[in-house]
Amino acid sequence: MTHTADHLQLDLNGISLSIHCAGPEKGRPVWLLHGFPECWHSWRNQIEPLVAAGYRVFIPEMRGYGLSSAPADVAAYDVLTLCGDIRAAMDHFGHRQVAVVGHDWGAMVSWYLALLEPARVAALVTMSVPFAGRPRRPATEIMREASGGKFNYILYFQEPGRAERELDADVDRTLRLLMYYEQRSLLLQDKPADGTLFEDDMQAGALPDWCPEEDFAVYRQTFAERGFRGALNWYRNFERNWQVTEPLQGRKVEQPTLFLIGNQDPVGKLEAYTLKKMPEWVPDLEQHLLEPCGHWIQNEQAGRVNQLLLDFLARRFPH
Structure with missing residues (x-):
């Protein structure tokens, strides 16, 4: 983080939201929204380049993560409520035009912020999770049909308590294994539906090059006290998300948009149809x-991501 960084704790939208800010006070605002199971520090490689380019960055710890509130109620994590956190924070700072950058679940929130705020969200950058309109039915229904009785990690996450018992048992092991899931194909395992995410003999190994120990310590701290329940609750709202977004049916994302995905990202295989559409x-x-x-992606290929991000913002969200 830069020497100009600030940490704020804001009471808004019924929760306490933790936000890290950096950059010139009058710089155009760029919001960076992290995904699962990550933290604000996931954007560590983007902060300095954005600040050097004259932008002011705002990086929330999303609801359920870190120092932000983690309500117990599963219904407190539907996508419109998650968007409401960021919209209320933008109101707090008086932001009338912003660029929004999101990865993973942060990308999903970013897509819906673009739909809900066509005037305020002037430019959009999404990574890993594509968008092809509101689905015709809840994604979990489609997953249950497609899985054919085989294990599906999102369906596994649906039952409150079950996944927590496994993931919270050893936070370090959970984070390390998830960081390596491309090699182990954790999200695409061919095993019975009643299985667990990890097998007993799975060894996480050394940290990847893109996440040395000092950075991993921030990820670890994000989940050390409360575990993964708040983060997992995001996954338990697919049906509710489908219901509450009905007014957005058929609406397109009209903003200039940059989309980035890795060639080895399993989400690309899972979302092949969405990518095509x-x-x-x-x-x-x-x-x-x-x-x-x-x-x-933003850490594995930080240099390339920053090059594409800054070029896009210079053209579509200039000072």
């Missing part, structure tokens, strides 16, 4: 496939 729903779209690259 995305240009119909995001008319002003620039796409890049980064290789060799897995899911943790």
